[in-house]
Amino acid sequence: MKKIFLIFLIGVLCSLTFASCSGDYSKDTCDFSGLEFSDWGETNRLFYTNLDDLEKDSEIIVIGTFTDDTKQEEIYQYNSHFQKDILATIISTNSIEVLNVIKGDVKAGDTIPVTQDYGISDNQFIAISRLTPMLKGDTWLFFLSENKSEIRKGKYSCTGDNDGRYPLENFSYRKTALTDNEDLGVYNKEDFREDIYKEILEKYDLG
Numbered sequence: 001m002k003k004i005f006l007i008f009l010i011g012v013l014c015s016l017t018f019a020s021c022s023g024d025y026s027k028d029t030c031d032f033s034g035l036e037f038s039d040w041g042e043t044n045r046l047f048y049t050n051l052d053d054l055e056k057d058s059e060i061i062v063i064g065t066f067t068d069d070t071k072q073e074e075i076y077q078y079n080s081h082f083q084k085d086i087l088a089t090i091i092s093t094n095s096i097e098v099l100n101v102i103k104g105d106v107k108a109g110d111t112i113p114v115t116q117d118y119g120i121s122d123n124q125f126i127a128i129s130r131l132t133p134m135l136k137g138d139t140w141l142f143f144l145s146e147n148k149s150e151i152r153k154g155k156y157s158c159t160g161d162n163d164g165r166y167p168l169e170n171f172s173y174r175k176t177a178l179t180d181n182e183d184l185g186v187y188n189k190e191d192f193r194e195d196i197y198k199e200i201l202e203k204y205d206l207g
Contacts, residue, residue, distance in 0.1 A: 032133070033177040035125040039187075040089075043117065043128060048163040051199035058143035058159045060104030060112065063168070063206070064096030065139040067111065072119040075151070090119025090126055093155060094134040096142065102204065104144075113155040115147065125178060130162035130191040132179050140185065141166040141206060162191045169206045 048054045055061065072092045076085035098110045106112065117128035143164035144156040158164030165185055167173065173182045184192040200206070 031174075031176045032125055035120065035123060035177075037178060038124045038126045040126055040128045042130065042161070046160050046163075048160045048193070048196065051196050051203065054143055054159060054163060054196060055103065057145065058103065058164065059146055060106055060144040060156065061102040061142065062096070062098045062104065062106060062112070062144070063100040063102075063139065063141050064098045064112065066094045066114075066134050066136050067097045068095050069136060070094045070134050073151070074119065074121060089117060089128060090121060091152065092116050092119050092134065094136075099139065112144065114142070114144065115152055115155050115157050116161075127178075127187065130186055130188075131158060131165055132176065132182060132185050132187060135174060135176075138173060139168055139171055141168065141200065141204065162186050163193055163196065166193075166197055166200055166206075169201070 046057070048057075070092045071094070072090055075089045075091065077088035078085050093113055093115050095111045095113050098106050098108050098112065101107060114134065116131055116134060118131075118133060119126055143159040145159045145164075147153065147155050147157055162185075167183055167185055173185070175182050179187045181187065181189050181192065186192045
């Protein structure tokens with residue numbers, strides 16, 4: 001059964017005008033140490049409690065590997081109180097190379113652009129997604145849905161955020177300063193969907 005999971009991101013933002021700027025960073029090669037961790041909560045999303053619903057809502061299900069350094073776009077919004085543009089959100093993008101297709105109109109060797117809501121600004125690692133950063137060379141099982149918004153057009157996101165990415169059984173994931181749960185791909189262990197993962201291991205070959 002799916003549930004709507006509603007959390008307010010930032011209450012002080014006023015929707016008047018938007019501006020954005022882009023930047024690339026190569027934090028993929030380090031452990032993110034020295035950055036202040038800033039948790040901005042979560043945006044509105046669906047919360048999944050079983051594999052069937054997650055599969056139905058995912059247009060693409062693949063095993064894939066992040067192939068690039070992550071690129072980020074900072075979205076600014078005018079705030080009347082401060083009378084200036086302030087940071088509203090950060091969208092990071094990487095590409096995965098498809099290794100194995102479970103569902104979707106893709107084939108092995110295709111690349112798919114994937115976005116997550118996190119980034120680096122003013123020496124802060126700002127986390128909106130519950131998933132850990134997209135690191136070049138890491139391989140995961142992905143449940144992906146195409147983004148419909150204009151700023152993400154043509155890109156995909158993990159379905160239900162942390163409901164939509166799972167570790168392989170025999171892959172060694174790199175440790176970062178942001179989490180003690182790098183093997184699960186989440187900051188906090190309670191964000192990992194253990195019940196869904198058990199269903200996945202029974203149904204899919206993740207060896």
